[in-house]
Each structure stands twice: as structure tokens, then as C-alpha cells.
Amino acid sequence: QVHLVQSGAEVKKPGASVRVSCKTSGYTFTVHHVHWVRQAPGQGLEWMGWIDPSNGDRNSAQNFRDRVTMTTDTSMSTAYMELSRLRSDDTAVYYCARAGGMVLLDCWGQGTLVTVSS
């Protein structure tokens, strides 16, 4: 059974960085891209980017291109998303999701709440 388990909630100050982990199990990690999606309180879903664990290729949304770093550790079947220079409007639940195909996010992590507050 496929599982994606994310790291716990974080509270950060403006200007800091945060790293969220996404530990996968139940499938071959290198076969599927991992996407990151966030959702601000009471708002909709926002696509952030994806990474290919087989070769490290990645693509991110224009809004985050200079602040987001996506990496993987294939030995741990784990993906990471680091967001730098945090602002208050980065307060959101951050999700990782496995891609089963184009825009087919077929299994999601439980979400990680990141709160940015001074």
C-alpha cells in the first residue's frame, strides 16, 4: 500500500527557511515524480513544482522559482521541499503527492502546516 508521510508542523519567523520532508513507502520511489502543492488557510490549492527522483530533474512554478528547492534521498525514499525567505503569506498547509501520470496526483501526504509569524 502506497503511503506518503510528511514531517510535523513548523513555526518560522519571516525571512527564515523551512524544510518539509515526505517519506514514501509501498512503491518504487524512482518511478514516480513527487509534486508539492500548498493551501493557504481558507484558500485553494496552489501547485508549487515537481521533482523526478530518478535523475533529480525538477520544475517549479514561476511564483516560487527563486525560493523553492526540491530534493530527494533515494536511499530513504524521501523527498524534501525547502522554501526560503519566508513571508507571512507563506503560511499554509504544504502537501507532497505522488504523480501517477500527467496531473494525476494519485496519493497524497497528510499535509504539513507551516506558520510564518514574528
Place this chain on the structure above:
Amino acid sequence: QSALTQPRSVSGSPGQSVTISCTGTSSDIGAYNFVSWYQQHPGKAPKVMIYDVNKRPSGVPDRFSGSKSGNTASLTISGLRAEDEADYYCCSYAGTHDVFGTGTEVTVL
């Protein structure tokens, strides 16, 4: 990279059908047959209901169907049930990135 446009809310009585529209452009929905729909209950992670415009993952009831015409995709829920009350988001491939819709709240009256 603007979000796709969805109605803020739709509603229907049990047993009725509702349709949610998702309007994009010729660079996303109009260009590719890669549209998916996600259901999200409060406090939960999204769940895929439709992918590749009109395909259902195993386990998704056939009450859920998808279609596309031009730059607009649609999700129809037939035989509405109480458990269908949730937020729904469309998502499209746009060549260089993916983009979600603004989200629609479905209320079962």
C-alpha cells in the same frame, strides 16, 4: 500562471446532478487532454476523482464523470449523495507547469 476559473459554489438535492465548470485558456485546458479533478473534504488531503479529462481511478464511483470542450472542462456528479459535499478542484497541464482551478464548494441540500 493564473488559476483556472471555477464557480465559487454549486448545490443540489440528493439524487440530482450537478456540473462544475473549469475554464482555462488555449495554453492549458484547450491544448492538452491532461485535466484532473480533486475532491477535498475539510481538513483532509485532496483525492483524485477524474484524470485525463474523463478517466476514473479504481474505486471512484461512476457517478463522477468528466468532459472537455474547447478551453473548458467539466465535472458532473450524478445521483448526488451527502458524502459528495466537499470542495472540488480542477487541474490542468499547461506545457511548462501545472495549474489548479480556484475551487468549487459543492453543497448537498
